[in-house]
Amino acid sequence: MNYQPFIGKTAIITGAGEGIGFAIAQHLMNEGANVVINDINPDAIDKALAKLNDGHHDNVAYGMPGDAGNVEFIRTMVEFADSIEDSNLEMIVPNAGLTEFGDFFEFNPDSFQKVVDLNLRGTFFLCQIGAAKMRDNGSQGNIVLIGSNVGERAYLNLAAYGMSKAAISMLAKQLTLPLGPLGISINCVSPGATLTERTAAEVEDYAGTWAILNPNGRVGTTDDVAHAVSFLLSPQSRHITGQTLLVDGGWTAYGPSPYTAEKIKNANPSSKNTTKNGARKVSIETGK
Incomplete structure (x- = not known):
């Protein structure tokens, strides 16, 4: 019998049309949860829902297309999740995020604001309202x-x-103080190079190119990240809060050798597909 700790519970996962967010939703549904998935792309939501609801009869995936950085939309999404019958809103995963590649000296205020609005404002207020x-x-x-x-x-x-991602890790620490007395745990999962639909499309042989970063010799999968998130949402992790768990194959555990550094430099995606002013803009889910 499958372990199902999330029966009667609802989870909100943003940025879940594909990639890491979708894998998280899939894992939580397999463990009994109802899920409310969000994505800016309605078509991605429709495709994800068809996959998530296939074979499930006792729990349901619901879709909420919209801007996960918009506070009023966040309120609507939380109210909807709370209204699901015979299920309590007990899990929140602010996964939606924006990556803006660009030279520091050329980076413009509009690009900066986009990163702040989704990565920081969206995460902060989904935590607050949820x-x-x-x-x-x-x-x-x-x-x-x-x-x-x-x-x-x-x-x-x-x-x-x-x-923005360093700030999210700090937010997990800061929110232990107001949330701990309520019995609400908060943690952060930080992926490294992860193979998704988007990263595979952006970089030729993504897995082979980025595996050189990791001592374990491979890139991460969406399941690697989803397993970590599922554990930190589960009853087994109740005494873990305020922590950041790196799911990166050991990337951050070492300093690269000169040989590895040269390979990384040659494989650097920011040197490809640049715009006229030298910035490379790629909108992806966080952790890629």
């Missing part, structure tokens, strides 16, 4: 933020993104 709903309902829930190992180590042309 946790307030849990508090009002008397629920003891779990929140798992999605950071990135780029929030732990410098990466060329990702200053704004890296700053």
Whole structure:
């Protein structure tokens, strides 16, 4: 019999039309949860729902297309999740995020603001509004933020993104103080190079190119990240809060040798597909 700790519970996962967010939703449904998935792309939501609901009869995936950085939309999404019958809103995963590659000296205010609006404002207010709903309902829930190992180590042309992901990791620490007394745990999972539909499309032989970064010799999969998130949402992790778990194959555990550094430099995606002013803009889910 499958382990199903999430029966009678609802989870909100943003940025879940594909990639890491979709894998998280799939894992939680397999463990009994109802899920509310969000994506900016309605077509991606429709495709994801068809896959998620296939074969499930006792729990349901619901779709909420929209901007996960918009506070009023967040309120609507939380109210909807809370209204699902015979299920309590107890899990929140703010996964939606934006990556803006660009040279530090050329990076413009509009690109910076896009990163802040989704990565920081969206994450902060989904935590605030969702946790307030849990508090009002008397629920003891779990929140798992999605950071990135780029929030732990410098990466060329990702200053704004890296700053936002470092802030998300700090948010997990800060929110232990208001949420701990309510019985709500909050942690952060920070993926490294992860093979998804988008990363595979952006970089030729993504898995082979980026495996050189990791001592274990491979890139991450969406299941690797989803397993970590599922654990931190589960009852087994109740005494873990305020922590950041790196799921990166050991990337952040070492400094590259000169040989490895040269290979990384040659494989650097920021040197390809640049815009006229030298910035490379790629909109992807966090952790890629």
